[in-house]
Amino acid sequence: MxxxxxxxxxxxxxxxxxxxxxxxxxxxxxxxxxxxxxxxxxxxxxxxxxxxxxxxxxxxxxxxxxxxxxxxxxxxxxxxxxxxxxxxxxxxxxxxxxxxxxxxxxxxxxxxxxxxxxxxxxxxxxxxxxxxxxxxxxxxxxxxxxxxxxxxxxxxxxxxxxxxxxxxxxxxxxxxxxxxxxxxxxxxxxxxxxxxxxxxxxxxxxxxxxxxxxxxxxxxxxxxxxxxxxxKVASFIGTMNFFDGVVADEAGETLKIEAQGLGPITAPANPSNKAGFYKGDKVQVAIRPEKLVLSAQKPDAAFAASGRVQNMAYLGERSHYLIEMDGLDKHVAVSSQNLVPGASLFEMGSDVWINWQSDAVVVLERN
Ligand SMILES: Nc1ncnc2c1ncn2[C@@H]1O[C@H](COP(=O)(O)OP(=O)(O)OP(=O)(O)O)[C@@H](O)[C@H]1O
Ligand SMILES: [Mg+2]
Known part of the structure; x- marks a missing residue:
């Protein structure tokens, strides 16, 4: 107590x-x-x-x-x-x-x-x-x-x-x-x-x-x-994108993961997850939609992947996108804030890039 x-x-x-x-x-x-x-x-x-x-x-x-x-x-x-x-x-x-x-x-x-x-x-x-x-x-x-x-x-x-x-x-x-x-x-x-x-x-x-x-x-x-x-918790609270991955290397607080659709990425070892991950472990990589950033040109970012806009919804303060990506059988949800009035939104069917920070990635057990 x-x-x-x-x-x-x-x-x-x-x-x-x-x-x-x-x-x-x-x-x-x-x-x-x-x-x-x-x-x-x-x-x-x-x-x-x-x-x-x-x-x-x-x-x-x-x-x-x-x-x-x-x-x-x-x-x-x-x-x-x-x-x-x-x-x-x-x-x-x-x-x-x-x-x-x-x-x-x-x-x-x-x-x-x-x-x-x-x-x-x-x-x-x-x-x-x-x-x-x-x-x-x-x-x-x-x-x-x-x-x-x-x-x-x-x-x-x-x-x-x-x-x-x-x-x-x-x-x-x-x-x-x-x-x-x-x-x-x-x-x-x-x-x-x-x-x-x-x-x-x-x-x-x-x-x-x-x-x-x-x-x-x-x-x-x-x-x-x-x-x-x-x-279960990740999808019960808010929206989450999941990607299958395999741990390629582990170095202290950082994991290197080969993730389907995203390629080689790094992620912080999830401190809430007691499991601990080791080289060769099958994992799920989870990223929230608002932590993915969209751009038309290839971004100058450590972690990025390309795809096409499959669907978009304009909700006023933000827009929701579904991005189709090579090698992935499901769409990736992206939520971007409409900070600048009249700024270009991404049209349906257009080619886009997504990028993210390493610390946006949550690593979970795959089951
Ligand atoms: N008196 C009872 N006798 C037998 N089973 C019960 C009894 N009370 C609850 N249960 C069962 O226990 C489980 C949990 O019930 P509980 O009422 O605590 O759920 P809950 O989380 O409050 O659900 P809800 O959101 O629908 O109110 C359910 O499967 C329910 O059928
Ligand atoms: Mg109840």
Missing amino acids: SDDSYISIQNVQKYFGSFCAIENISMDIAHGEFFSLLGASGCGKTTLLRMLAGFESPTKGEIFIDNQPMSDVPPHYRPVNMVFQSYAIFPHLNVHDNIAYGLRKRKLPKAKVTEMVDEMLNLISLPDYGNRKANELSGGQRQRIALARALILRPKVLLLDEPLGALDKQLREQMQLELRQLQRTVGITFVFVTHDQEEAMTLSDRIAVMADGEVMQLDTPIGLYERPVNR
């Missing part, structure tokens, strides 16, 4: 009958951290969150919160509150009473409760909705009420299971900013579940990328994007 660990998940496993939903997860979450669980549907995100909340018990392992083992602590005695994936609010209560619900045991003066509820209604951009009945709300509005109801209790840890899933894009982005702002000001530890990688990147200090009940990589947004540990 590290020093600033507030939540410590140690060797946690979860079986439902003979089905293993969580394989064997260990990780620490720091106090005040905005921590996200990211992964495809069914990978175990909700299950892990429910074990933190105490609605499920681990089959094996232990969860510590604030150094206390949680196995014998029922949900309502844990310093956590959960916002559920399907917005659970009481249909027979109005909005004000829904938000104030958790406060009722605290015996606060009525005026104080109203003040706190109004503050929350402002925060979720529903200032005049206090008297509305819950069944007179849209899905997105209900989701926001559920969020307000959890936040008003100012828990030490807030567990959020896709809390913005039902909101439209604009409201979702606004709520993301507000959530982050709120989390910074009150210093609550957030454990946030999403299957939206952009949302996870926008909000999180660190992200655990999950697949099939396991954590594939736990890292900062930058670490996940720049130094993915495997192909």
Whole structure:
């Protein structure tokens, strides 16, 4: 357990009958951290969150919160509150009473409760909705009420299971900013579940990328994007070009690789990848589309290859290209920023060069 660990998940496993939903997860979450669980549907995100909340018990392992083992602590005695994936609010209560619900045991003066509820209604951009009945709300509005109801209790840890899933894009982005702002000001530890990688990147200090009940990589947004540990993570976060390659030589921090379609290249040994690569190893070379630079003439660059524009899309601030290259059976994606207005774009069918820096290359195991 590290020093600033507030939540410590140690060797946690979860079986439902003979089905293993969580394989064997260990990780620490720091106090005040905005921590996200990211992964495809069914990978175990909700299950892990429910074990933190105490609605499920681990089959094996232990969860510590604030150094206390949680196995014998029922949900309502844990310093956590959960916002559920399907917005659970009481249909027979109005909005004000829904938000104030958790406060009722605290015996606060009525005026104080109203003040706190109004503050929350402002925060979720529903200032005049206090008297509305819950069944007179849209899905997105209900989701926001559920969020307000959890936040008003100012828990030490807030567990959020896709809390913005039902909101439209604009409201979702606004709520993301507000959530982050709120989390910074009150210093609550957030454990946030999403299957939206952009949302996870926008909000999180660190992200655990999950697949099939396991954590594939736990890292900062930058670490996940720049130094993915495997192909799954690399293609789950953003877009990535992959090329088959063979290690020709290894010299300390630098690998020489013979890569299909690119020729002989060099790359930094991937520090996130524990495997280590040796001469003769079959690898995958990965390069992000925005790290490839296009030019009409042969560039004066250490690493370059030629091809033809097979497809292009102009998106305003950037253009996306698919480049057809000799010796490659798939197209290479290139994303270039349109920095200069009216600057020449590359036409369909035109001959082009791509070039890149050695440190743009990520080397991964081939499997
Ligand atoms: N009570 C249960 N009994 C049996 N299997 C379950 C139970 N709860 C979850 N599972 C299974 O465990 C796996 C993980 O489920 P979980 O709800 O944690 O996924 P998730 O990552 O939250 O997915 P989603 O993004 O769709 O919400 C799934 O295969 C699911 O079918
Ligand atoms: Mg879920």
